[in-house]
Amino acid sequence: MARTSALLVSLAAAAVLTVTGVATSSAAGGERTTSTARVAAAGHWVNTWTSMPQLTEPGNMPPAPFTQPGRVFADSTVRQTVHVSVGGTHLRLRFSNAFGGAALPLTAVSVALPEGGRAGSAAVRADTIRKVTFDGRSSTVVPVGAEAVSDPLDLDLRAGSNLTVTLYLADGQASDDITSHPGSRTTSYMVNGNHVADADLGGAATTAHWYFLSGVEVWSRSSTAAAVVLGDSLTDGRGSTTDGNDRWTDQLLARLRSTPRTAQVAVLNQAAGGNRVLNDGLGPNVLARFDRDVLAQSGVRWLVLFEGVNDIGTAAPTEAAQRQTTADLLAAYDQIVVRAHAQGIPVYGATLTPFGGNTGYDDPDGHREAARQAVNRWIRTSGRFDAVLDFDRAVRDPGQPRRLLPSLDVGDHLHLNPAGYRVLADAVPTRLFGPDRPAPDFGLH
Numbered sequence: 001m002a003r004t005s006a007l008l009v010s011l012a013a014a015a016v017l018t019v020t021g022v023a024t025s026s027a028a029g030g031e032r033t034t035s036t037a038r039v040a041a042a043g044h045w046v047n048t049w050t051s052m053p054q055l056t057e058p059g060n061m062p063p064a065p066f067t068q069p070g071r072v073f074a075d076s077t078v079r080q081t082v083h084v085s086v087g088g089t090h091l092r093l094r095f096s097n098a099f100g101g102a103a104l105p106l107t108a109v110s111v112a113l114p115e116g117g118r119a120g121s122a123a124v125r126a127d128t129i130r131k132v133t134f135d136g137r138s139s140t141v142v143p144v145g146a147e148a149v150s151d152p153l154d155l156d157l158r159a160g161s162n163l164t165v166t167l168y169l170a171d172g173q174a175s176d177d178i179t180s181h182p183g184s185r186t187t188s189y190m191v192n193g194n195h196v197a198d199a200d201l202g203g204a205a206t207t208a209h210w211y212f213l214s215g216v217e218v219w220s221r222s223s224t225a226a227a228v229v230l231g232d233s234l235t236d237g238r239g240s241t242t243d244g245n246d247r248w249t250d251q252l253l254a255r256l257r258s259t260p261r262t263a264q265v266a267v268l269n270q271a272a273g274g275n276r277v278l279n280d281g282l283g284p285n286v287l288a289r290f291d292r293d294v295l296a297q298s299g300v301r302w303l304v305l306f307e308g309v310n311d312i313g314t315a316a317p318t319e320a321a322q323r324q325t326t327a328d329l330l331a332a333y334d335q336i337v338v339r340a341h342a343q344g345i346p347v348y349g350a351t352l353t354p355f356g357g358n359t360g361y362d363d364p365d366g367h368r369e370a371a372r373q374a375v376n377r378w379i380r381t382s383g384r385f386d387a388v389l390d391f392d393r394a395v396r397d398p399g400q401p402r403r404l405l406p407s408l409d410v411g412d413h414l415h416l417n418p419a420g421y422r423v424l425a426d427a428v429p430t431r432l433f434g435p436d437r438p439a440p441d442f443g444l445h
Contacts, residue, residue: 042222045092046299048084049163049216050228050268051181052275053292054283055099060182060209066190073211074172077195080165080188080210081119083245085226085253085266087159088218093132093150096214097142098292101175104142104212106134108168110196111155119162120187120243126199130155147214157218160257162245165213168194182282183236183273184210187243208242217298225301226266227433228294230286230336232307234353235271239410239417246418251425256433265433268297276310277332278325287332295343302433303340305333306350306391309414312371313355317363322371330378337384341443348432349385351376351392356402357413369402387432394427395420 061067066076093111097104109132112124133151134140142148157163188211189204229235229249237247249269256262270293274282283289286307294303308329315325333349340347352372355361361368376392379385395416397403404413408420416424 043219044222044224044299045217046086046220046224046266047215047226047268047297048086048088048091048157048218048266049082050270050293050297051082051184051210051214052270052272052283052289053096053098053179053214054181054272056178056180056182057282060180061178062190062207062211063205065192066205070176071172071174072176072178073169073190075192076169076172077191077193077201078167078169078188078211079122079190079201079204080184080213081114081121081162081186082165082210082213082216083119083160083162083186083250084157084216084218085159085268086218086220086224086264087157087161088220089154089156090152090219091155091157092152092217093165093213094215094217095142095148095150095212096179097144097146097148097212099177099179100142100144100173101177102173103144104173104179105139105169105171106142106148106167106212107139107170108194108196109150110166111153112164112166113155114162114164115200117162118243119245121164122189122202122204123200124164124166128155129197129199152219159263160253163216166196167212168196170194179212179214181210181214181272183233183238184208185237185240185242185244185247186210215297220299221264223435224264224266224299226268226297226299227302227304228268228270228297228300229304230290230294230307231269231271232275232310233271233273234309234415235269235306236273237421238273239415240421241418244418246421248416248421248424251422252428255425255428256430259430261435262430262433266299268300270294270297271307274310275307276314277308278311278328281310281314287335290336290339294340294345300345303336303345303347304350304389305336305347305385306389308375309352309355309361309372312352312368312375313361315368315371317365317367319367322367326371326374329375333379334384344438344442346386346438346442348387348389349379350389351379353391353416354396354402354404355414356400356404361414362402387429389428391424391427394423
């Protein structure tokens with residue numbers, strides 16, 4: 001029988017392919033096993049979950065003893081859970097070494113469903129543990145700056161559920177620079193030794209970061225598609241509940257799943273706290289990461305852009321500096337639209353939410369507020385975006401429009417609490433993610 005990679009090619013040629021349960025040898029000398037399944041050839045790969053890769057800051061490195069001088073996660077197991085959007089019976093994983101200072105050797109990987117379906121659980125259902133392979137091998141080495149995609153495997157993954165991924169690194173990564181996503185808002189577990197097949201990692205050390213894992217894809221029907229959200233900490237979920245999956249993107253996903261017309265839409269959160277559109281901050285700027293975080297994701301059909309407040313908030317609080325930042329932001333938004341439209345992707349622009357009263361961003365003379373108002377005015381009236389999501393109007397205090405509604409404010413007058421994130425999710429018209437395709441001349445003008 002052909003290898004799984006050849007099987008995927010044949011999916012496009014056959015109406016329905018029956019895969020029988022046999023073990024097949026790979027050219028690399030490994031063994032690959034596929035179980036009985038019927039796979040519709042009209043399907044395609046769609047990312048059901050993503051996290052934006054970042055260079056890990058010193059304060060977000062794994063705790064001792066998992067970080068040593070010049071080496072991270074030596075002889076260590078890392079267990080992480082993620083909240084997927086759409087489901088499927090076949091999945092594969094993506095691992096990123098985008099910012100690693102050395103090759104990333106993954107010795108063993110497994111996936112499973114968490115015990116009780118809970119996010120941030122140390123335990124998994126033993127009957128669901130599946131070995132992950134790479135071209136038939138149980139291990140792989142991800143080169144510096146690269147990404148590795150696993151072989152497809154069979155696992156019945158339900159939409160809106162949680163998935164556990166467990167990694168073992170025998171030698172660790174030989175660098176102080178590693179790739180992670182610090183703002184996971186999800187508990188991960190670390191323990192010495194190889195425990196990828198263990199059902200429970202009780203007693204393991206914990207952290208609220210994801211390491212190395214950057215995506216989960218599912219093989220799904222051709223009508224399934226993904227919406228990517230580019231954003232900063234407001235989308236990454238600052239102020240949301242650890243292990244609660246109540247960021248605004250999570251709550252939007254729940255709304256989309258509740259309607260048959262949009263139940264097959266994946267929501268991909270490509271945000272990071274401190275990120276900026278124009279300049280590097282925490283993670284590369286949006287213009288630099290656009291190809292990797294949007295265009296390189298599988299099954300993308302829409303883009304939501306909700307970012308720019310950090311560009312305004314970190315620019316000098318002078319009239320000249322804020323005018324320049326505003327002009328540069330608008331030009332950058334235009335570039336994002338042009339690049340997305342070239343790939344047939346509509347772009348929905350979200351207005352920037354208030355930060356009045358925030359000690360870092362709200363300057364006494366109001367220059368940053370004036371810039372926010374100018375940017376929002378352009379988003380609303382320029383006609384450049386394919387739709388406008390008026391998040392500012394949704395969460396501002398009508399009596400003090402420079403400020404968030406107190407009931408939605410997490411307390412720093414910049415970020416929202418889970419109730420506030422629900423208001424953002426409710427402000428997104430689900431009709432924007434229907435099955436209609438753009439017009440033939442889309443993106444020409």
